[in-house]
Amino acid sequence: MVDVATRAGVSLKTVSRVVNNAPHVQPELVERVLAAVAELGFRRNHLASSLRSGQTTATVGLLIEEIANPFYATIAGAAAEVARQHGTMLIIASSEEDPAREQQLLRDMCARRVDGLLVVPAGDDHSFMRAEVELGTPVVFLDRPAGGLLADTVLLDNRGGARAGVRRLVEAGHRRIAILLDSIGVYTMRERLDGAQDALGPAGAPYDTRLVRDGVRDPAAAARVVSELLDRPDPPTAFFSLNNRITLGVIEELHRRGSDAAVLGFDDFDMSSLVPYPLTVIAYDTRELARTAAELLFRRIGGERSWPRTVVLPTELVERGLPPR
Amino acid sequence: MVDVATRAGVSLKTVSRVVNNAPHVQPELVERVLAAVAELGFRRNHLASSLRSGQTTATVGLLIEEIANPFYATIAGAAAEVARQHGTMLIIASSEEDPAREQQLLRDMCARRVDGLLVVPAGDDHSFMRAEVELGTPVVFLDRPAGGLLADTVLLDNRGGARAGVRRLVEAGHRRIAILLDSIGVYTMRERLDGAQDALGPAGAPYDTRLVRDGVRDPAAAARVVSELLDRPDPPTAFFSLNNRITLGVIEELHRRGSDAAVLGFDDFDMSSLVPYPLTVIAYDTRELARTAAELLFRRIGGERSWPRTVVLPTELVERGLPPR
DNA sequence: GGCGATTCGGACAACGTTGTCACCACGACG
DNA sequence: CGTCGTGGTGACAACGTTGTCCGAATCGCC
Numbered sequence: 128m129v130d131v132a133t134r135a136g137v138s139l140k141t142v143s144r145v146v147n148n149a150p151h152v153q154p155e156l157v158e159r160v161l162a163a164v165a166e167l168g169f170r171r172n173h174l175a176s177s178l179r180s181g182q183t184t185a186t187v188g189l190l191i192e193e194i195a196n197p198f199y200a201t202i203a204g205a206a207a208e209v210a211r212q213h214g215t216m217l218i219i220a221s222s223e224e225d226p227a228r229e230q231q232l233l234r235d236m237c238a239r240r241v242d243g244l245l246v247v248p249a250g251d252d253h254s255f256m257r258a259e260v261e262l263g264t265p266v267v268f269l270d271r272p273a274g275g276l277l278a279d280t281v282l283l284d285n286r287g288g289a290r291a292g293v294r295r296l297v298e299a300g301h302r303r304i305a306i307l308l309d310s311i312g313v314y315t316m317r318e319r320l321d322g323a324q325d326a327l328g329p330a331g332a333p334y335d336t337r338l339v340r341d342g343v344r345d346p347a348a349a350a351r352v353v354s355e356l357l358d359r360p361d362p363p364t365a366f367f368s369l370n371n372r373i374t375l376g377v378i379e380e381l382h383r384r385g386s387d388a389a390v391l392g393f394d395d396f397d398m399s400s401l402v403p404y405p406l407t408v409i410a411y412d413t414r415e416l417a418r419t420a421a422e423l424l425f426r427r428i429g430g431e432r433s434w435p436r437t438v439v440l441p442t443e444l445v446e447r448g449l450p451p452r
Numbered sequence: 453m454v455d456v457a458t459r460a461g462v463s464l465k466t467v468s469r470v471v472n473n474a475p476h477v478q479p480e481l482v483e484r485v486l487a488a489v490a491e492l493g494f495r496r497n498h499l500a501s502s503l504r505s506g507q508t509t510a511t512v513g514l515l516i517e518e519i520a521n522p523f524y525a526t527i528a529g530a531a532a533e534v535a536r537q538h539g540t541m542l543i544i545a546s547s548e549e550d551p552a553r554e555q556q557l558l559r560d561m562c563a564r565r566v567d568g569l570l571v572v573p574a575g576d577d578h579s580f581m582r583a584e585v586e587l588g589t590p591v592v593f594l595d596r597p598a599g600g601l602l603a604d605t606v607l608l609d610n611r612g613g614a615r616a617g618v619r620r621l622v623e624a625g626h627r628r629i630a631i632l633l634d635s636i637g638v639y640t641m642r643e644r645l646d647g648a649q650d651a652l653g654p655a656g657a658p659y660d661t662r663l664v665r666d667g668v669r670d671p672a673a674a675a676r677v678v679s680e681l682l683d684r685p686d687p688p689t690a691f692f693s694l695n696n697r698i699t700l701g702v703i704e705e706l707h708r709r710g711s712d713a714a715v716l717g718f719d720d721f722d723m724s725s726l727v728p729y730p731l732t733v734i735a736y737d738t739r740e741l742a743r744t745a746a747e748l749l750f751r752r753i754g755g756e757r758s759w760p761r762t763v764v765l766p767t768e769l770v771e772r773g774l775p776p777r
Numbered sequence: 778g779g780c781g782a783t784t785c786g787g788a789c790a791a792c793g794t795t796g797t798c799a800c801c802a803c804g805a806c807g
Numbered sequence: 808c809g810t811c812g813t814g815g816t817g818a819c820a821a822c823g824t825t826g827t828c829c830g831a832a833t834c835g836c837c
Contacts, residue, residue, distance in 0.1 A: 128793065128794070129793090137816080137817090138816065138817045138818080139794090139795095139817080139818090140795080140796095140816075140817055140818080140819095141815090141816065141817075143794070143795060144795095144816090146794095147795085150814095151813095151814055151815055151816090152815075152816085153814095153815070153816090156815090156816090168583040168587075170559070170562060170563055170584075171563055171793090171794080172503075172563065172565060172792090172793050172794070173560075173563040173564045173565065174499050174502055174503050174509070174564065174565050174792095174793080174794090175503050175792070175793035175794040175795090175822090176793080176794055176795075177499055177794090177822095178497075178499045178500050178503055178792090178793080178794075178795095178822050178823070178824090179793075179794045179795045179796080179821075179822050180794080180795055180796080180822085181795095181822070184499070186543075186564075193529065194525055194528045194529040194532055195522075195525050195526050195528070195529030195530075196525075197520075197522055197525065199525075200519055200520050200521075200522065200524075200525030200528075201520050203519045203520070203525075203528075203544070204518065204519040204520030204546070205520075207519055207544065207545065207546055208546075211545075211546075216543050216545060216560065216561070216564065217543065217544055217545070218511075218541050218542065218543050218544075219528070219532065219542055219543075219544045220532065220536075220541060220542070221529070221532055221533075221536075234495070235498075235541065236541070237495060238495055238496055238497065238498040239498045239499065239511075239541065240497060240498065240499050258493040259495075262493075375723065375726070378726070379726065398700065398723055398726070401700070401703070401704065401707075401723075401726060401727060401728065402726060403726065403728050453823065453824070454823090462786075462787090463786060463787045463788080464787080464788090464824090464825095465786070465787055465788080465825080465826095466785090466786060466787075468824070468825060469785095469786090469825095471824095472825085476784060476785055476786090477785075477786085478784095478785075478786095481785095481786090496823090496824080497822090497823050497824070499822095499823080499824090500792090500822070500823035500824040500825090501823080501824055501825075502792095502824090503792050503793065503794090503822090503823080503824075504791075504792050504823075504824045504825045504826085505792085505824080505825060505826080506792070506825095778837105779836100779837095780835100780836085780837090781834105781835095781836090782833100782834085782835085782836100783832100783833080783834075783835095784831100784832085784833075784834095785830105785831090785832085785833100786829105786830090786831080786832095787828100787829090787830090787831100788827105788828090788829085788830100789826105789827085789828090789829105790825100790826090790827085790828105791824100791825090791826085791827100792823105792824085792825090792826105793822105794821100794822085795820100795821090795822090796819105796820090796821085796822105797818105797819085797820085797821100798817100798818090798819090798820105799816100799817085799818085799819100800815100800816080800817080800818095801814105801815085801816080801817100802813100802814090802815090802816105803812100803813085803814090803815105804811105804812090804813090804814105805810100805811085805812085805813100806809105806810085806811080806812100807808105807809095807810085807811100
């Protein structure tokens with residue numbers, strides 16, 4: 128900027144004013160400065176600018192589990208769009224479900240003085256962020272609640288969705304319903320399982336722990352579990368899979384065997400039209416989840432100081448076929 | 453830092469040394485400083501640090517078309533992983549295929565003084581970046597080449613892949629091969645089309661422009677085009693779709709009609725095992741594409757000064773069935 | 778005990794920018 | 808004719824950190 132000022136024959140400050148479109152600068156000087164800027168290829172240093180003027184870096188951080196996962200990619204896309212509308216850049220980092228890494232990444236983002244944070248929590252204790260939050264960095268949690276920290280949160284109605292889906296299975300006459308899940312350690316899984324339990328008991332369909340299988344990590348594992356369950360003397364007539372990776376394996380195995388068991392899956396499918404099986408899913412709007420969280424974040428950044436709130440977004444039961452008992 | 457220094461009863465500089473793990477500080481003073489840091493909740497300001505020490509911000513920019521698209525999400529994931537190995541954060545932005553927006557985003561990232569840029573180009577003129585590149589910001593282009601700028605580039609062998617695939621169709625006896633593409637304006641599409649042309653001519657299979665359809669944006673459009681082509685008096689016996697969105701629509705329509713035409717698709721499918729159709733695809737390793745580009749970028753950031761190079765990664769023909777003519 | 782070498786702390790400036798304030802010229806107003 | 812306000816400009820300090828350099832304390836050695 129000093130060089131630009133020298134070249135244009137004005138003071139440093141005048142260059143600053145021109146660069147920031149400040150008023151009260153003679154049009155002629157503006158011309159000269161802009162010419163010098165162009166000639167010297169001057170680019171304003173955003174770091175120095177943020178440092179000096181203090182408050183805003185026009186950057187927000189997004190912490191998710193894994194960028195390549197379509198669910199998180201959708202979240203990132205929606206968050207990036209909202210950020211862009213606010214003239215803000217997005218720093219994205221993956222915790223890979225590792226609480227230690229989550230903590231380190233969040234600290235690093237804070238060190239970069241982001242204006243705010245959007246977090247899909249991995250760990251279950253976020254009290255280490257209390258200092259930052261109290262110092263004024265807004266944080267919005269999404270998909271899962273924070274642990275040990277009062278903050279804005281946007282969730283899906285996992286429990287209600289599971290309840291509605293299982294209720295539907297029961298209405299169709301199913302009583303022996305197998306439930307396959309990834310990991311009971313994950314909040315969303317617990318909620319979905321609780322929802323299923325809510326719907327089973329009152330309906331006279333026992334919640335049979337022998338039909339609940341935890342630790343189903345991938346489609347292949349799901350297929351094996353389905354196979355094993357179908358070989359029981361009293362096989363389930365319906366399968367509720369708690370995420371779409373599992374649903375995929377369930378369908379493959381049922382299809383392979385020519386079974387007509389009903390399938391209910393949490394999470395919708397992109398290519399559901401191609402799935403060779405009548406499939407009912409509990410769907411939700413991932414973009415809406417991220418958009419809601421991001422908009423809440425920017426309201427906080429904009430200065431909104433109300434009490435932290437938790438928003439729960441609805442799920443929808445999408446029936447593409449449901450074989451009765 | 454001043455407060456920490458006061459509290460620990462040392463000078464500012466000593467705090468700086470402790471915070472940066474510099475040698476030659478008495479263990480006892482280190483203790484005191486760390487205690488003060490903890491008590492006051494001090495966090496180093498990464499902005500100020502980068503500003504002062506000049507060169508590195510430990511941040512790189514990634515510019516893609518659209519985060520939510522699985523192809524770009526995979527790229528982002530791989531790039532983020534490499535970045536993490538280098539202790540670097542990733543700023544991700546979407547150009548949405550808009551050259552003007554691409555330019556603005558790249559400028560913005562440069563203003564943030566990123567250490568380097570990973571770019572999937574949207575526009576076809578990147579000469580506006582010459583100044584930055586010459587000033588020392590390394591840039592690596594991936595998936596598509598830059599326009600009007602000499603820079604490192606990592607590409608896929610689109611042309612070779614298409615050639616091999618179409619050659620395979622021809623070997624299976626197909627002569628009337630329809631080709632469906634998104635937009636001829638996109639580099640990768642042109643390359644794939646050229647590859648197909650390479651393979652058709654010499655094989656005595658005419659490159660029939662009536663069987664080439666541009667502007668097929670989504671699965672529904674693809675299905676309509678397939679339907680129309682099949683209704684011709686002399687329908688194609690094989691379909692080559694130049695991206696996987698189109699492949700999806702082609703398969704849907706063929707499946708609906710019970711047609712036994714062959715399908716060759718560029719891009720692999722996640723759920724190919726569920727696709728109710730024998731499908732041959734030209735596959736490639738998206739993660740490898742991004743990893744190669746990112747590693748090249750970090751070598752540049754690390755100071756490698758060799759002549760810019762272009763790396764072309766191979767594609768692979770994956771046959772999951774190919775009905776003969 | 779004197780001397781240089783080693784070790785470590787601290788004062789100061791600088792990174793590139795912007796906020797504050799002061800200044801100047803000019804016209805308006807009493 | 809003097810004062811006041813206003814538009815236009817610049818000098819200076821400050822943001823939070825780190826590199827440079829100087830000097831003080833300590834140590835070993837002759």
